[in-house]
């Protein structure tokens with residue numbers, strides 16, 4: 001199943017957008033991104049040809065291409081009401097706050113982007129708007145912490161915490 005709640009995509013200020021057709025509680029799985037996997041070299045090629053395809057990065061060198069369905073029309077916001085949920089090799093859109101009927105669904109595209117081959121200007125209108133969207137590394141620290149607390153950062157971007165090595169003093173053998 002592609003979407004788990006009632007949604008509609010329609011034209012809006014940013015071209016097309018995806019909108020809630022019902023009230024959605026926080027922390028709800030909303031839809032699955034269903035585009036085919038595409039490797040980085042092919043994404044670069046597509047963008048050089050001026051393709052308007054959307055690409056969702058899922059690890060260092062793998063992206064999901066356009067699916068031709070409603071998941072293609074979820075726009076970016078610097079103050080989003082949704083985020084990405086990575087689970088069992090699948091990628092979902094999940095609400096991070098409650099969403100009213102008629103509200104547009106958005107997530108922060110940079111939460112899965114590293115050496116992303118494309119930048120774009122943002123006019124989301126939020127007070128936190130970064131103006132230009134690129135990689136995860138460009139998200140301000142407080143915002144990263146917020147996304148981390150919501151569990152909506154692509155796992156390949158989240159540094160693994162190395163276990164602390166405890167040095168055990170060698171026992172000196174008394175003679």
Ligand SMILES: [Zn+2]
Pocket residue numbers: 077078079122123124125126128129130131
């Ligand atoms: Zn913005």
